[in-house]
Amino acid sequence: MKKLIVNCPNCSKQHDYYQSKPWSPFCSQRCHLIDLGAWASEEHRIKGQSISSVEEAQENSEHSLY
Numbered sequence: 001m002k003k004l005i006v007n008c009p010n011c012s013k014q015h016d017y018y019q020s021k022p023w024s025p026f027c028s029q030r031c032h033l034i035d036l037g038a039w040a041s042e043e044h045r046i047k048g049q050s051i052s053s054v055e056e057a058q059e060n061s062e063h064s065l066y
């Protein structure tokens, strides 16, 4: 099997990369779950912000029409 040394995207630890690992390119399943959780919470935060900013922009354009 071809061996490849990569840095874990979560903790930056150098480790052997195997495509057979379900949590690759993370060094461990733990790091994979941590990154997945961080991504999920970030996604929710960005969605909430974009919805409120769109509503504000529409409100401002309505006011400028009158």
Ligand SMILES: [Zn+2]
Pocket (backbone or CB within 6 Å): 008, 009, 010, 011, 012, 013, 026, 027, 028, 031
């Ligand atoms: Zn890691």
